[in-house]
Amino acid sequence: MKRIGLFSILGWLALAGLAAADDFSGTYMATLPQRAEILQLHRDGTASITLSDEVTAGAGGFTFSDSFGSWKVTGPRTLTARFVNLNFDVTGTPSYTGAAVVDYTFQFAPTFQTFSASCQGKIYPAGQDPFAPGAIPYVVFDCSYLNGYLYKRVPLP
Numbered sequence: 001m002k003r004i005g006l007f008s009i010l011g012w013l014a015l016a017g018l019a020a021a022d023d024f025s026g027t028y029m030a031t032l033p034q035r036a037e038i039l040q041l042h043r044d045g046t047a048s049i050t051l052s053d054e055v056t057a058g059a060g061g062f063t064f065s066d067s068f069g070s071w072k073v074t075g076p077r078t079l080t081a082r083f084v085n086l087n088f089d090v091t092g093t094p095s096y097t098g099a100a101v102v103d104y105t106f107q108f109a110p111t112f113q114t115f116s117a118s119c120q121g122k123i124y125p126a127g128q129d130p131f132a133p134g135a136i137p138y139v140v141f142d143c144s145y146l147n148g149y150l151y152k153r154v155p156l157p
Contacts, residue, residue: 028040081106087099087100103120117146
């Protein structure tokens, strides 16, 4: 059995037009007129997002937790990611109302310093497995509010 060298793998990635995890990993911020978001992409393929409005408003009128997920390279300068978060109704006694699953596509600029994002999300009621076949969400949403805005890499000091 032949061994595949590191340079062979890196050469294949370059030929395929795919970037390495190091090109994507880092912290990014999107600043919009009424909100902001911070996204952190880890080299190991995990990620987290914090949104400025998660404790005041969200899809379906519920507040929600930070979002955690995983990402993978799906094309030249393109990532897909899936995030999950917990949703709460705080109009009365705070209560857990379910989980959201949000699928993103991130399209990076050639310099990897900025990217545009789009997403499709679904919120499932408490007690339902959002990944079970036939699971039915009670809220469906997208991230059209991000149209025209870029996430920008947070520079190191």
